[in-house]
Amino acid sequence: MLDIKVIREQPAYVKEQLARFQVDAAIVDQVLGYDERRRTLLREVEDLKALRNSVSKEISTLKDADSRETKIREMRTVGDRISLLDKEVAQVEQEQQAAMLEIRNLPHPDVPDGADDTANPVIAQEGEERQLGFAAKPHWELVEALGIVNFEQGVKLAGSRFYVMRGLGARLQRATIQWLLDLHLGQGYEEVYTPFVVKEAALWAAGQLPKFRDNLYRDEESGLWLVPTAEVPITSLYADEILDASRLPIYHVAYTPCFRKEQLSAGRDVRGMKRGHQFDKVEMYMFTFPDQSYAALEKLRSDAEECCRLLGLPFRTKILCTGDIGFGAAKTYDIEVWAPGQGEWLEVSSCSNVEAFQARRANLRYRPEPGAKPEYLHTLNGSGLGLPRTIIAIMENYQQEDGSIVVPEVLRPYMGGCEVIK
RNA sequence: GGGGAGAUGACGGAGUGGUUGAACGUGCUCGUCUCGAAAACGAGUAGGGUGUAAAAAGCCCUCGGGAGUUCGAAUCUCCCUCUCCCCGCCA
Structure with a gap:
Protein backbone atom coordinates (compact mmCIF):
# COMPACT_ATOMS: atom_id res chain seq x y z
CA MET A 1 0.00 0.00 0.00
CA LEU A 2 1.19 3.48 -0.82
CA ASP A 3 1.42 6.28 1.69
CA ILE A 4 -1.77 8.34 1.46
CA LYS A 5 0.29 11.42 2.17
CA VAL A 6 2.38 10.85 -0.93
CA ILE A 7 -0.75 10.40 -3.02
CA ARG A 8 -2.24 13.53 -1.52
CA GLU A 9 0.84 15.68 -1.88
CA GLN A 10 2.37 14.40 -5.10
CA PRO A 11 -0.48 13.03 -7.18
CA ALA A 12 1.22 13.93 -10.45
CA TYR A 13 4.32 11.94 -9.54
CA VAL A 14 2.27 8.93 -8.47
CA LYS A 15 0.24 8.98 -11.67
CA GLU A 16 3.34 9.33 -13.79
CA GLN A 17 5.00 6.35 -12.13
CA LEU A 18 1.86 4.23 -12.33
CA ALA A 19 1.53 5.11 -16.00
CA ARG A 20 4.75 3.17 -16.59
CA PHE A 21 2.71 0.09 -15.66
CA GLN A 22 -0.25 0.99 -17.82
CA VAL A 23 -2.17 1.81 -14.65
CA ASP A 24 -4.95 4.32 -15.29
CA ALA A 25 -4.55 7.59 -13.38
CA ALA A 26 -8.25 7.41 -12.57
CA ILE A 27 -7.61 5.26 -9.53
CA VAL A 28 -5.45 7.97 -8.03
CA ASP A 29 -8.16 10.58 -8.53
CA GLN A 30 -10.63 8.14 -7.07
CA VAL A 31 -8.54 7.76 -3.92
CA LEU A 32 -8.12 11.51 -3.67
CA GLY A 33 -11.87 11.94 -3.96
CA TYR A 34 -12.54 9.47 -1.17
CA ASP A 35 -9.87 11.06 0.96
CA GLU A 36 -11.30 14.53 0.53
CA ARG A 37 -14.84 13.39 1.29
CA ARG A 38 -13.70 11.35 4.26
CA ARG A 39 -11.94 14.28 5.83
CA THR A 40 -14.88 16.61 5.24
CA LEU A 41 -17.24 14.18 6.92
CA LEU A 42 -14.78 13.61 9.71
CA ARG A 43 -14.57 17.28 10.52
CA GLU A 44 -18.33 17.55 10.78
CA VAL A 45 -18.92 14.41 12.82
CA GLU A 46 -16.06 15.13 15.18
CA ASP A 47 -17.36 18.61 15.92
CA LEU A 48 -20.72 17.08 16.76
CA LYS A 49 -19.11 14.48 19.00
CA ALA A 50 -17.19 17.17 20.83
CA LEU A 51 -20.45 19.01 21.38
CA ARG A 52 -22.17 15.91 22.63
CA ASN A 53 -19.34 15.06 24.98
CA SER A 54 -19.30 18.46 26.63
CA VAL A 55 -23.08 18.70 26.92
CA SER A 56 -23.26 15.21 28.34
CA LYS A 57 -20.88 16.20 31.06
CA GLU A 58 -22.98 19.25 31.68
CA ILE A 59 -26.12 17.15 31.96
CA SER A 60 -24.62 15.11 34.75
CA THR A 61 -24.24 18.26 36.82
CA LEU A 62 -27.65 19.79 36.09
CA LYS A 63 -30.06 19.79 39.01
CA ASP A 64 -33.00 21.37 37.28
CA ALA A 65 -35.17 18.68 35.68
CA ASP A 66 -36.53 20.91 32.92
CA SER A 67 -33.26 22.16 31.49
CA ARG A 68 -31.94 18.66 31.87
CA GLU A 69 -34.76 17.33 29.71
CA THR A 70 -34.18 20.04 27.13
CA LYS A 71 -30.51 19.20 26.79
CA ILE A 72 -31.21 15.50 26.57
CA ARG A 73 -33.72 16.08 23.81
CA GLU A 74 -31.20 18.23 21.95
CA MET A 75 -28.51 15.61 22.23
CA ARG A 76 -30.85 12.95 21.00
CA THR A 77 -31.02 14.82 17.69
CA VAL A 78 -27.29 15.31 17.64
CA GLY A 79 -26.79 11.61 18.33
CA ASP A 80 -28.97 10.65 15.37
CA ARG A 81 -26.97 12.89 13.09
CA ILE A 82 -23.73 11.44 14.43
CA SER A 83 -24.68 7.84 13.80
CA LEU A 84 -25.73 8.79 10.29
CA LEU A 85 -22.42 10.48 9.58
CA ASP A 86 -20.47 7.69 11.25
CA LYS A 87 -21.94 5.24 8.80
CA GLU A 88 -20.99 7.46 5.90
CA VAL A 89 -17.45 7.82 7.16
CA ALA A 90 -17.12 4.05 7.56
CA GLN A 91 -18.42 3.58 4.05
CA VAL A 92 -16.00 6.08 2.49
CA GLU A 93 -13.12 4.74 4.54
CA GLN A 94 -13.79 1.26 3.30
CA GLU A 95 -13.98 2.42 -0.30
CA GLN A 96 -10.76 4.35 0.05
CA GLN A 97 -9.03 1.38 1.64
CA ALA A 98 -10.24 -0.96 -1.07
CA ALA A 99 -8.92 1.36 -3.77
CA MET A 100 -5.60 1.77 -1.99
CA LEU A 101 -5.15 -2.00 -1.83
CA GLU A 102 -5.51 -2.17 -5.61
CA ILE A 103 -2.61 0.17 -6.29
CA ARG A 104 0.77 -1.39 -6.93
CA ASN A 105 4.00 -0.16 -5.42
CA LEU A 106 5.98 2.60 -7.10
CA PRO A 107 9.26 1.58 -8.71
CA HIS A 108 12.73 2.52 -7.55
CA PRO A 109 14.60 4.81 -9.99
CA ASP A 110 16.80 1.85 -11.02
CA VAL A 111 13.86 0.02 -12.55
CA PRO A 112 13.96 0.28 -16.35
CA ASP A 113 10.95 0.46 -18.60
CA GLY A 114 10.17 -2.66 -20.55
CA ALA A 115 7.28 -4.61 -21.97
CA ASP A 116 7.96 -8.03 -20.51
C1' G B 1 -17.68 -32.56 20.58
C1' G B 2 -19.71 -31.25 26.04
C1' G B 3 -19.13 -28.07 30.52
C1' G B 4 -16.83 -23.89 33.20
C1' A B 5 -13.69 -19.27 33.67
C1' G B 6 -11.74 -15.15 31.42
C1' A B 7 -9.96 -11.13 27.71
C1' U B 8 -8.32 -3.62 30.63
C1' G B 9 -2.02 0.30 29.02
C1' A B 10 5.13 -2.68 28.34
C1' C B 11 3.57 -6.12 32.56
C1' G B 12 0.56 -7.16 37.07
C1' G B 13 -4.04 -5.54 38.51
C1' A B 14 -8.53 -2.03 40.10
C1' G B 15 -12.80 -0.44 38.08
C1' U B 16 -20.69 -2.44 37.01
C1' G B 17 -23.69 3.88 33.53
C1' G B 18 -21.48 10.49 34.39
C1' U B 19 -14.49 14.98 34.47
C1' U B 20 -11.91 6.90 34.03
C1' G B 21 -7.69 7.29 28.59
C1' A B 22 -8.39 4.64 32.69
C1' A B 23 -6.77 4.01 40.40
C1' C B 24 -2.65 1.34 42.48
C1' G B 25 1.80 -1.46 41.81
C1' U B 26 5.99 -3.01 38.63
C1' G B 27 9.04 -1.79 34.62
C1' C B 28 11.19 2.13 31.71
C1' U B 29 13.03 7.49 30.96
C1' C B 30 14.66 12.08 33.07
C1' G B 31 15.87 14.83 37.46
C1' U B 32 17.30 15.52 42.89
C1' C B 33 20.53 13.14 46.33
C1' U B 34 25.70 10.38 45.95
C1' C B 35 32.70 10.14 44.76
C1' G B 36 29.69 6.44 42.14
C1' A B 37 25.77 2.98 42.70
C1' A B 38 21.60 1.25 45.49
C1' A B 39 17.70 3.19 48.27
C1' A B 40 14.59 7.36 48.76
C1' C B 41 12.08 11.46 46.61
C1' G B 42 10.05 14.32 42.28
C1' A B 43 8.41 14.39 37.13
C1' G B 44 7.24 11.76 32.85
C1' U B 45 5.89 7.21 30.16
C1' A B 46 -0.16 4.16 24.65
C1' G B 47 -1.89 4.05 19.58
C1' G B 48 -4.65 6.02 15.50
C1' G B 49 -7.21 10.07 13.11
C1' U B 50 -7.95 15.24 12.30
C1' G B 51 -5.25 19.55 12.45
C1' U B 52 -0.12 22.02 10.62
C1' A B 53 4.46 24.16 5.44
C1' A B 54 6.32 21.09 9.39
C1' A B 55 5.32 21.11 14.53
C1' A B 56 2.32 22.26 18.71
C1' A B 57 -2.37 23.21 20.80
C1' G B 58 -7.25 21.76 20.30
C1' C B 59 -10.73 18.06 18.96
C1' C B 60 -12.38 12.80 17.75
C1' C B 61 -11.70 7.46 18.31
C1' U B 62 -9.59 3.15 20.83
C1' C B 63 -10.34 -0.96 27.77
C1' G B 64 -10.21 -8.64 22.49
C1' G B 65 -13.50 -7.63 17.62
C1' G B 66 -18.41 -6.22 15.75
C1' A B 67 -23.56 -4.63 16.44
C1' G B 68 -27.05 -2.41 19.88
C1' U B 69 -29.39 0.40 24.32
C1' U B 70 -28.48 5.57 26.32
C1' C B 71 -28.04 12.60 26.38
C1' G B 72 -23.64 9.72 28.10
C1' A B 73 -20.60 2.72 28.31
C1' A B 74 -14.42 -0.15 30.13
C1' U B 75 -19.07 -0.59 32.86
C1' C B 76 -25.86 -2.90 30.32
C1' U B 77 -27.67 -6.36 25.88
C1' C B 78 -26.55 -9.54 21.53
C1' C B 79 -23.07 -11.93 18.12
C1' C B 80 -18.03 -13.37 17.00
C1' U B 81 -12.89 -14.44 18.05
C1' C B 82 -9.15 -15.94 21.22
C1' U B 83 -7.01 -17.83 25.93
C1' C B 84 -7.22 -21.02 30.29
C1' C B 85 -9.38 -25.34 33.12
C1' C B 86 -12.33 -30.11 33.34
C1' C B 87 -14.64 -34.39 30.53
C1' G B 88 -14.91 -37.12 25.93
C1' C B 89 -12.60 -38.33 21.13
C1' C B 90 -8.28 -38.83 18.09
C1' A B 91 -3.34 -38.40 15.46
Missing part, protein backbone atom coordinates in the same frame (compact mmCIF):
# COMPACT_ATOMS: atom_id res chain seq x y z
CA ASP A 117 10.60 -10.40 -19.14
CA THR A 118 12.64 -10.20 -22.36
CA ALA A 119 13.45 -6.59 -21.46
CA ASN A 120 15.11 -7.35 -18.13
CA PRO A 121 18.76 -6.32 -18.37
CA VAL A 122 21.38 -8.81 -17.22
CA ILE A 123 23.60 -7.08 -14.70
CA ALA A 124 25.85 -9.93 -13.61
CA GLN A 125 26.79 -13.36 -14.80
CA GLU A 126 29.03 -16.12 -13.51
CA GLY A 127 29.53 -19.12 -15.74
CA GLU A 128 28.54 -19.83 -19.30
CA GLU A 129 25.70 -21.45 -21.13
CA ARG A 130 27.68 -24.58 -20.60
CA GLN A 131 27.61 -27.34 -23.23
CA LEU A 132 28.32 -30.82 -22.00
CA GLY A 133 30.58 -33.03 -24.07
CA PHE A 134 27.57 -35.08 -25.18
CA ALA A 135 23.91 -34.64 -25.93
CA ALA A 136 22.49 -33.29 -22.69
CA LYS A 137 19.16 -34.76 -21.68
CA PRO A 138 16.33 -32.78 -20.14
CA HIS A 139 15.74 -33.64 -16.50
CA TRP A 140 12.46 -35.44 -17.11
CA GLU A 141 14.27 -38.03 -19.15
CA LEU A 142 17.04 -38.38 -16.58
CA VAL A 143 14.73 -38.84 -13.62
CA GLU A 144 12.47 -41.31 -15.35
CA ALA A 145 15.40 -43.46 -16.36
CA LEU A 146 16.81 -43.30 -12.85
CA GLY A 147 13.39 -43.89 -11.30
CA ILE A 148 13.78 -40.97 -8.91
CA VAL A 149 10.71 -39.03 -9.98
CA ASN A 150 7.38 -40.53 -10.94
CA PHE A 151 5.06 -38.23 -12.84
CA GLU A 152 2.24 -40.75 -13.32
CA GLN A 153 1.90 -41.33 -9.62
CA GLY A 154 1.61 -37.62 -9.01
CA VAL A 155 -1.21 -37.43 -11.51
CA LYS A 156 -2.84 -40.46 -9.93
CA LEU A 157 -2.76 -38.83 -6.51
CA ALA A 158 -3.54 -35.21 -7.24
CA GLY A 159 -3.87 -34.63 -10.98
CA SER A 160 -1.71 -32.88 -13.51
CA ARG A 161 1.27 -30.79 -12.44
CA PHE A 162 2.00 -33.01 -9.47
CA TYR A 163 4.75 -35.59 -9.21
CA VAL A 164 6.19 -38.03 -6.70
CA MET A 165 9.86 -38.02 -5.84
CA ARG A 166 11.43 -41.18 -4.58
CA GLY A 167 14.66 -42.73 -3.42
CA LEU A 168 17.69 -40.58 -4.06
CA GLY A 169 15.52 -38.03 -5.86
CA ALA A 170 13.54 -37.38 -2.70
CA ARG A 171 16.71 -37.39 -0.73
CA LEU A 172 18.41 -34.93 -3.06
CA GLN A 173 15.56 -32.55 -2.51
CA ARG A 174 15.67 -32.93 1.24
CA ALA A 175 19.45 -32.55 1.23
CA THR A 176 19.23 -29.35 -0.79
CA ILE A 177 16.68 -27.84 1.58
CA GLN A 178 18.79 -28.77 4.55
CA TRP A 179 21.95 -27.40 3.02
CA LEU A 180 20.30 -24.13 1.99
CA LEU A 181 18.92 -23.58 5.47
CA ASP A 182 22.28 -24.21 7.06
CA LEU A 183 23.99 -21.91 4.57
CA HIS A 184 21.63 -19.05 5.38
CA LEU A 185 21.99 -19.64 9.08
CA GLY A 186 25.67 -18.93 8.55
CA GLN A 187 24.78 -15.76 6.65
CA GLY A 188 22.96 -14.37 9.66
CA TYR A 189 19.37 -15.46 9.21
CA GLU A 190 17.21 -16.87 11.98
CA GLU A 191 15.27 -19.95 10.99
CA VAL A 192 11.49 -19.96 11.39
CA TYR A 193 9.02 -22.73 10.81
CA THR A 194 5.53 -21.41 10.16
CA PRO A 195 2.07 -22.76 9.51
CA PHE A 196 1.55 -23.69 5.87
CA VAL A 197 -1.98 -22.28 5.98
CA VAL A 198 -2.84 -18.71 6.89
CA LYS A 199 -5.82 -16.45 7.42
CA GLU A 200 -6.95 -14.25 4.59
CA ALA A 201 -5.51 -11.13 6.24
CA ALA A 202 -1.99 -12.49 5.76
CA LEU A 203 -2.53 -12.69 1.99
CA TRP A 204 -3.68 -9.08 1.88
CA ALA A 205 -0.74 -7.98 4.02
CA ALA A 206 1.77 -9.63 1.71
CA GLY A 207 0.04 -8.22 -1.36
CA GLN A 208 -0.99 -11.57 -2.82
CA LEU A 209 -4.56 -10.42 -2.60
CA PRO A 210 -6.41 -9.04 -4.40
CA LYS A 211 -4.37 -9.86 -7.49
CA PHE A 212 -3.69 -13.56 -7.16
CA ARG A 213 -6.99 -14.79 -5.79
CA ASP A 214 -7.36 -17.30 -8.62
CA ASN A 215 -3.91 -18.73 -8.00
CA LEU A 216 -4.46 -19.64 -4.38
CA TYR A 217 -5.81 -22.75 -2.72
CA ARG A 218 -8.37 -22.15 -0.02
CA ASP A 219 -10.33 -24.22 2.45
CA GLU A 220 -13.88 -22.92 2.46
CA GLU A 221 -14.79 -24.43 5.77
CA SER A 222 -12.04 -22.86 7.84
CA GLY A 223 -11.37 -19.85 5.65
CA LEU A 224 -7.67 -20.74 5.65
CA TRP A 225 -5.45 -20.45 2.59
CA LEU A 226 -2.48 -22.58 1.64
CA VAL A 227 0.66 -20.47 1.47
CA PRO A 228 1.94 -19.68 -2.03
CA THR A 229 5.31 -18.72 -0.52
CA ALA A 230 6.86 -18.38 2.93
CA GLU A 231 6.86 -14.65 2.31
CA VAL A 232 3.19 -14.65 3.28
CA PRO A 233 3.38 -16.03 6.82
CA ILE A 234 6.63 -14.22 7.57
CA THR A 235 5.25 -10.84 6.51
CA SER A 236 2.56 -11.18 9.15
CA LEU A 237 4.81 -12.59 11.84
CA TYR A 238 4.97 -9.19 13.52
CA ALA A 239 1.80 -7.65 12.05
CA ASP A 240 0.13 -5.02 14.21
CA GLU A 241 3.23 -4.74 16.33
CA ILE A 242 5.60 -1.91 17.12
CA LEU A 243 9.07 -3.37 17.17
CA ASP A 244 11.79 -1.93 19.31
CA ALA A 245 14.55 -0.46 17.16
CA SER A 246 17.08 -2.59 19.00
CA ARG A 247 15.54 -5.69 17.40
CA LEU A 248 16.22 -4.52 13.87
CA PRO A 249 17.24 -5.63 11.42
CA ILE A 250 15.56 -9.03 11.60
CA TYR A 251 16.61 -11.63 9.05
CA HIS A 252 14.57 -14.80 8.74
CA VAL A 253 14.91 -17.91 6.67
CA ALA A 254 12.17 -20.48 6.31
CA TYR A 255 11.50 -23.63 4.44
CA THR A 256 7.92 -24.14 3.30
CA PRO A 257 6.13 -25.94 0.57
CA CYS A 258 4.37 -23.53 -1.77
CA PHE A 259 0.95 -24.10 -3.29
CA ARG A 260 -0.15 -22.35 -6.44
CA LYS A 261 -2.94 -23.14 -8.82
CA GLU A 262 -0.92 -21.72 -11.73
CA GLN A 263 -3.83 -21.63 -14.13
CA LEU A 264 -1.69 -21.55 -17.22
CA SER A 265 -2.75 -22.32 -20.70
CA ALA A 266 -2.50 -26.04 -21.25
CA GLY A 267 0.74 -27.11 -22.85
CA ARG A 268 2.96 -24.44 -21.32
CA ASP A 269 5.72 -25.73 -19.08
CA VAL A 270 3.87 -28.99 -18.58
CA ARG A 271 6.86 -31.27 -18.98
CA GLY A 272 8.94 -32.14 -16.00
CA MET A 273 9.12 -30.46 -12.64
CA LYS A 274 9.54 -26.85 -13.65
CA ARG A 275 6.09 -25.62 -12.78
CA GLY A 276 3.97 -27.64 -10.38
CA HIS A 277 1.08 -26.78 -8.13
CA GLN A 278 3.21 -27.74 -5.16
CA PHE A 279 6.89 -27.03 -4.77
CA ASP A 280 9.41 -26.42 -2.05
CA LYS A 281 11.27 -23.25 -1.39
CA VAL A 282 13.70 -21.84 1.10
CA GLU A 283 12.88 -18.18 1.57
CA MET A 284 14.90 -15.35 3.04
CA TYR A 285 13.08 -12.40 4.53
CA MET A 286 14.28 -9.14 6.06
CA PHE A 287 12.80 -6.46 8.27
CA THR A 288 15.00 -3.38 8.10
CA PHE A 289 15.24 0.32 8.86
CA PRO A 290 13.94 2.30 5.88
CA ASP A 291 17.31 3.88 5.16
CA GLN A 292 19.05 0.51 5.11
CA SER A 293 16.76 -1.48 2.89
CA TYR A 294 18.68 -1.03 -0.34
CA ALA A 295 21.92 -2.11 1.26
CA ALA A 296 19.98 -5.09 2.59
CA LEU A 297 18.73 -5.86 -0.92
CA GLU A 298 22.33 -6.19 -2.07
CA LYS A 299 23.05 -8.62 0.74
CA LEU A 300 19.95 -10.58 -0.11
CA ARG A 301 20.98 -10.83 -3.72
CA SER A 302 24.53 -11.82 -2.90
CA ASP A 303 23.35 -14.43 -0.39
CA ALA A 304 21.12 -15.94 -3.05
CA GLU A 305 23.88 -15.85 -5.65
CA GLU A 306 26.15 -17.61 -3.19
CA CYS A 307 23.81 -20.60 -3.25
CA CYS A 308 24.25 -20.96 -7.00
CA ARG A 309 27.98 -20.40 -6.79
CA LEU A 310 28.49 -23.07 -4.14
CA LEU A 311 26.33 -25.51 -6.04
CA GLY A 312 28.53 -24.95 -9.07
CA LEU A 313 25.70 -23.75 -11.27
CA PRO A 314 26.20 -21.10 -13.97
CA PHE A 315 23.99 -18.17 -13.08
CA ARG A 316 23.11 -14.67 -14.12
CA THR A 317 21.30 -11.86 -12.40
CA LYS A 318 18.78 -9.52 -13.95
CA ILE A 319 17.03 -6.46 -12.76
CA LEU A 320 13.33 -6.64 -13.49
CA CYS A 321 11.79 -4.04 -15.75
CA THR A 322 8.38 -2.46 -15.36
CA GLY A 323 6.81 -5.15 -17.50
CA ASP A 324 7.91 -7.97 -15.21
CA ILE A 325 8.33 -6.66 -11.68
CA GLY A 326 5.82 -7.79 -9.07
CA PHE A 327 2.89 -5.86 -7.65
CA GLY A 328 4.46 -5.05 -4.30
CA ALA A 329 8.09 -4.65 -5.30
CA ALA A 330 9.99 -1.39 -5.68
CA LYS A 331 13.03 -3.18 -7.09
CA THR A 332 13.65 -6.82 -7.90
CA TYR A 333 16.60 -8.94 -8.93
CA ASP A 334 15.97 -12.28 -10.55
CA ILE A 335 18.65 -14.93 -10.47
CA GLU A 336 18.62 -17.56 -13.16
CA VAL A 337 20.64 -20.73 -13.50
CA TRP A 338 21.54 -22.47 -16.73
CA ALA A 339 19.85 -25.77 -17.47
CA PRO A 340 21.70 -27.42 -20.37
CA GLY A 341 19.17 -30.23 -20.81
CA GLN A 342 16.28 -27.94 -21.48
CA GLY A 343 18.64 -25.35 -22.91
CA GLU A 344 17.21 -22.47 -20.92
CA TRP A 345 17.86 -20.19 -18.00
CA LEU A 346 15.66 -21.03 -15.04
CA GLU A 347 14.58 -18.48 -12.49
CA VAL A 348 15.58 -19.86 -9.10
CA SER A 349 15.43 -16.70 -7.04
CA SER A 350 13.67 -13.41 -6.97
CA CYS A 351 14.95 -10.83 -4.51
CA SER A 352 12.79 -7.80 -3.86
CA ASN A 353 12.73 -4.72 -1.76
CA VAL A 354 9.08 -3.88 -1.22
CA GLU A 355 9.99 -0.92 1.00
CA ALA A 356 7.03 -0.09 3.27
CA PHE A 357 4.43 -1.56 0.92
CA GLN A 358 3.81 -4.71 2.94
CA ALA A 359 4.55 -3.02 6.27
CA ARG A 360 1.66 -0.63 5.71
CA ARG A 361 -0.65 -3.46 4.79
CA ALA A 362 0.45 -5.48 7.79
CA ASN A 363 0.55 -2.47 10.12
CA LEU A 364 4.10 -3.34 10.95
CA ARG A 365 6.14 -0.63 12.58
CA TYR A 366 9.16 0.09 14.72
CA ARG A 367 9.99 2.83 17.17
CA PRO A 368 13.10 4.74 16.05
CA GLU A 369 13.88 5.84 19.60
CA PRO A 370 12.20 5.44 22.94
CA GLY A 371 9.32 7.87 23.03
CA ALA A 372 9.43 8.58 19.30
CA LYS A 373 6.53 8.03 16.94
CA PRO A 374 6.34 4.60 15.35
CA GLU A 375 7.31 4.34 11.70
CA TYR A 376 6.73 1.72 9.07
CA LEU A 377 9.76 -0.40 8.45
CA HIS A 378 10.92 -1.91 5.19
CA THR A 379 10.64 -5.55 4.24
CA LEU A 380 12.50 -7.60 1.66
CA ASN A 381 12.14 -11.11 0.42
CA GLY A 382 14.23 -13.40 -1.68
CA SER A 383 14.20 -17.06 -2.53
CA GLY A 384 17.23 -18.92 -1.50
CA LEU A 385 16.41 -20.93 -3.52
CA GLY A 386 13.34 -22.30 -5.27
CA LEU A 387 13.67 -26.04 -5.15
CA PRO A 388 12.46 -27.88 -8.16
CA ARG A 389 14.32 -25.57 -10.48
CA THR A 390 17.49 -25.74 -8.47
CA ILE A 391 17.22 -29.52 -8.58
CA ILE A 392 16.51 -29.45 -12.28
CA ALA A 393 19.64 -27.39 -12.82
CA ILE A 394 21.68 -29.70 -10.64
CA MET A 395 20.51 -32.76 -12.52
CA GLU A 396 20.99 -31.26 -15.94
CA ASN A 397 24.40 -29.75 -15.20
CA TYR A 398 25.77 -32.73 -13.31
CA GLN A 399 24.45 -35.44 -15.62
CA GLN A 400 26.94 -37.80 -17.20
CA GLU A 401 26.81 -39.47 -20.53
CA ASP A 402 25.46 -42.70 -19.03
CA GLY A 403 22.52 -40.85 -17.48
CA SER A 404 23.84 -40.86 -13.94
CA ILE A 405 23.99 -37.66 -11.92
CA VAL A 406 26.97 -36.53 -9.87
CA VAL A 407 25.98 -35.07 -6.53
CA PRO A 408 27.40 -31.55 -6.00
CA GLU A 409 30.10 -31.70 -3.38
CA VAL A 410 28.39 -29.42 -0.87
CA LEU A 411 25.36 -31.69 -0.80
CA ARG A 412 27.18 -34.96 -0.24
CA PRO A 413 27.32 -34.66 3.55
CA TYR A 414 23.57 -34.31 3.43
CA MET A 415 23.23 -37.37 1.20
CA GLY A 416 24.98 -39.79 3.48
CA GLY A 417 28.13 -39.35 1.44
CA CYS A 418 26.46 -40.39 -1.81
CA GLU A 419 28.52 -39.12 -4.78
CA VAL A 420 26.55 -40.29 -7.77
CA ILE A 421 22.88 -41.00 -8.39
CA LYS A 422 22.74 -43.94 -10.76
